Amino acid sequence: MPMWHTVIGIVGLALVTVVTRSFFLLPERELPLPAWVMQGLRYAPLAALAAVIAPEVLLADGALIATWRDARLFAVAAGTAYFAWQRSILGTILAGTGVLLALRLGLGW
Amino acid sequence: MRDMVGPSLGISAWALVTGVAMVKSGLSVPLAILMNLIVYAGSAQLAALPLIATGAPLWVLWATALCVNLRFVIFSAHWRKYFGHLPRGQRVVLGYFAVDLSYVLFLRRFATAGPAPEQAAYFWGGVAWNWWGWQLPALAGILLADRVPTEWGLGFAGVLALLGLAYSTLSGAKSWVAAGVAACAAVAAFSLPLRLNIVVAIAAGVALGMLLDQRWPDIAEEKS
Numbered sequence: 001m002p003m004w005h006t007v008i009g010i011v012g013l014a015l016v017t018v019v020t021r022s023f024f025l026l027p028e029r030e031l032p033l034p035a036w037v038m039q040g041l042r043y044a045p046l047a048a049l050a051a052v053i054a055p056e057v058l059l060a061d062g063a064l065i066a067t068w069r070d071a072r073l074f075a076v077a078a079g080t081a082y083f084a085w086q087r088s089i090l091g092t093i094l095a096g097t098g099v100l101l102a103l104r105l106g107l108g109w
Numbered sequence: 110m111r112d113m114v115g116p117s118l119g120i121s122a123w124a125l126v127t128g129v130a131m132v133k134s135g136l137s138v139p140l141a142i143l144m145n146l147i148v149y150a151g152s153a154q155l156a157a158l159p160l161i162a163t164g165a166p167l168w169v170l171w172a173t174a175l176c177v178n179l180r181f182v183i184f185s186a187h188w189r190k191y192f193g194h195l196p197r198g199q200r201v202v203l204g205y206f207a208v209d210l211s212y213v214l215f216l217r218r219f220a221t222a223g224p225a226p227e228q229a230a231y232f233w234g235g236v237a238w239n240w241w242g243w244q245l246p247a248l249a250g251i252l253l254a255d256r257v258p259t260e261w262g263l264g265f266a267g268v269l270a271l272l273g274l275a276y277s278t279l280s281g282a283k284s285w286v287a288a289g290v291a292a293c294a295a296v297a298a299f300s301l302p303l304r305l306n307i308v309v310a311i312a313a314g315v316a317l318g319m320l321l322d323q324r325w326p327d328i329a330e331e332k333s
Contacts, residue, residue: 006140006161012171013157014147020178021150022204024185028197033186040319041179046284047291047314048176049275051307052156054292055299056268062299072265079269080276089273090119093126096269104262 071103120210120239121246123270127151128250130267133259134158141251145244149205152274153177155267165304176311184212190222191215206236208243283325287318 024031057076058064065073079096082088103109131141131154148154153174160170185204192203214235219228257263279285291314298306 003137003140005167006136007143009157009161009167009170010140010144010148012167013144013153013174014149016153016171016174016178017148017150017181018201018205020175020181020185021207022185022201023182024189025192025200025204026197030189030193036319038183039322040315041183043284043287043315043318044176044179044311046275046278046288047311047318048156048173048179048307049152049271049278050288050291050314051295051310052159052173052177053268053271053275054295054310055306056159056265058296059299064296071262072268075265075269076272079272083273083276087277089270089277090122092273092276093122093266093269096272097263097266100262100265100269104260 069107069109071100071109074103075100121242123151124243124245124247125250125253126266126270127154128247128252129254129257130155130158130250130264130270132251132254133257133264134162134267136161138251138255142248145247145251149240149243150174150178150208151243152271155271158264158267160304160307163304165307169304169307173307173311180209181207184209187212187216187222191219191224191228194224203232206240207232208236208239210239211235283318283321286321287314290314290317 019026057072060070075096078099079092082095083092128141128145131144132138136144136158144154148157156177157170157174160173181204184207188204188207189200192200195203211232215228215232218231219225254263275288279288291310294313295306295310298309300306301309
């Protein structure tokens with residue numbers, strides 16, 4: 001991506017932050033929203049996260065990874081196990097990154 | 110302020126990871142600093158990184174960040190009950206700085222909706238604490254990342270952070286199904302141009318979630 005393109009992208013992301021964080025604070029009058037819209041909004045963040053995460057874990061160069069010897073899989077497994085156990089996001093990051101580094105540096109995966 | 114100290118350790122670690130991940134995904138140090146200073150939304154920043162790295166079109170980038178940030182739209186409806194009487198300029202500034210932690214702590218402290226005089230001090234104290242607790246470690250991560258070899262794959266720590274966040278967002282069987290469908294769709298549709306697979310996956314996940322809500326409205330979302 002050319003540099004100016006990235007800069008525009010980043011400025012746009014900042015605007016997204018402003019608009020989402022102050023969405024219902026923006027109008028002068030209070031906005032009523034139908035309940036089903038609010039319901040649907042609940043699923044969007046999770047769907048977006050899943051959509052970004054899954055290809056990062058399961059694909060290599062645009063194709064499904066063909067080997068189980070991929071450090072990412074074990075890192076995700078370790079992170080998942082840790083979250084199931086302790087419900088901690090920080091622990092999930094640490095456990096996953098620990099396994100990732102061990103496999104990358106130790107076994108060269 | 111005391112309420113902030115414990116959770117802000119987690120925020121700072123998250124910021125450090127974000128800082129490293131930004132640089133390791135290919136952003137230059139000045140761009141990473143710019144992003145961190147003005148976007149100021151960790152999960153949206155992390156979600157944006159793979160899209161920037163693969164040259165996704167800007168609208169896909171923005172739409173993804175918008176979806177990740179939609180929770181703030183819901184929060185903002187609550188903020189209005191406390192700060193709706195302020196002038197619009199102040200409301201927008203206030204909204205911009207109102208991160209997840211501000212919301213959680215504020216609503217715990219002021220459980221009954223409605224303005225009260227001591228709210229502003231509580232809000233801005235927490236916000237200032239959170240801002241520094243985020244920006245400094247993120248900056249450290251950005252500068253540190255330059256010294257860590259790329260082969261270590263530390264950029265993946267960003268994905269792991271998103272993973273933890275996703276797990277903590279899951280509540281009940283319907284959200285598992287919606288997330289699973291979005292994940293499968295994102296992988297299956299990966300060959301679509303312009304990273305449209307992300308858009309397809311979000312649409313599929315949300316549509317399915319709403320469908321499940323209609324069909325089985327009474328399945329409780331037990332907070333697991």
